[in-house]
Amino acid sequence: MADRIDGNEVASEIRSALADSVERLADADERPTLATVLMSPDPASETYVSMKQRDCEELGIQTRDIELELDAPASDLFDVIAELNGDPDVNAILVQSPVPDHVDYREVIERIDPEKDVDGFHPENIGRLVAGYPRYKPCTPHGIQKLLEAEGVDTEGKDAVVVGRSRIVGKPMANLFIQKAPGGNATTTVCHSRTDNLAEKTRQADILVAAAGVPEFIDGSMVSEGTVVIDVGINRVDADTEKGYELVGDVDFESVEPQVDAITPVPGGVGPMTRAMLLYNTVKATSRQSGIDVELP
Structure with missing residues (x-):
């Protein structure tokens, strides 16, 4: 079973570290x-x-x-x-x-x-x-870098696949992965709605970032053993719950989790x-x- 990467815990550690800086200012x-x-x-x-x-x-x-x-x-x-x-x-x-x-x-x-x-x-x-000299890194891609660091995932030399090319996540995430800097130095592929043979490309990933905006788009047939999966999606889907819906990611968690090394849950992963x-x-x-x-x- 995959390790579940706890975004709440890592975010809490970052907030605690920032508190001293806020007080100094x-x-x-x-x-x-x-x-x-x-x-x-x-x-x-x-x-x-x-x-x-x-x-x-x-x-x-x-x-x-x-x-x-x-x-x-x-x-x-x-x-x-x-x-x-x-x-x-x-x-x-x-x-x-x-x-x-x-x-x-x-x-x-x-x-x-x-x-x-x-x-x-x-x-x-x-x-x-x-x-290569950012003033402020976009929050979600930077947060993903911090999650990978906390999980002990070294991106250098790894195959990183980003599914999605939005200006908020996909494009800046790919740029951070290819930088000659900590959290970068990865061989990076960006996939999107026009990509042919998508599953073939996602199965090659050491690190897979799912940011397509489509509920449960990535399933167990699209990943390989040992992959670290970062699920950026947060989608409301109809469900028999008190609210009438539930939140799911861009990854079909139930089918992907048994196949991979580590995965972020939704909610409680990238969002915090x-x-x-x-x-x-x-x-x-x-x-x-x-x-x-x-x-x-």
Whole structure:
């Protein structure tokens, strides 16, 4: 049976390590502040934002919480971003996605000050990542690196296969795997909806990252013995439960777990790490902006 990689445990260790850095900054009158902006048609977005705000409160990071009406013009959102960019007391900005259809999310990202872009999605930050000197690594891929490190998985020389090519996970994950740096040096394949013979490629993986956004897409026939499987997906599917649904990943856990060396569960795997790395980036942003060096886990 595979080892289950506990994202809650690793995330807790990272938050504990960050707490000392937050207090060091606060002692220097530079307590980190994250601004969250909510203008999302997705009912779950409010829950996601409140969880991030709660994480900040537990760690001693201040939050600035802004909500906009869904039918507000895009210019209102852009004005908020401009105000936050110019506020020296705000170190980090997060605009929760998705945004309404009448707002160009690409323009939203491009308007955020790259020094405060703790999602790591601004084109400047993406360029720095690809070039090999990232300012802020995107939270989910960075969290996956931390999970692999905690599991004792050395990526150097390994065959890493990423299923999915999103700007949030797939592309930055592949870039981190190929970097000449700790957590990288892997031979990396990116698969997607147009990939031929997908199962043939996933079976070659030493490390398989499933980020396709399709419930239980990867099954036991698509993996090999000894593989480490990281399941990024979190999908609601109808189920005979009190809520009427259950959460499943992009991996068919029941058929894959007996075949592999280690696997992340859903929930409790990658999700907590994404939130922990947002805190990490917020602390890092505050350190960069204040010139006060702190230790980062």
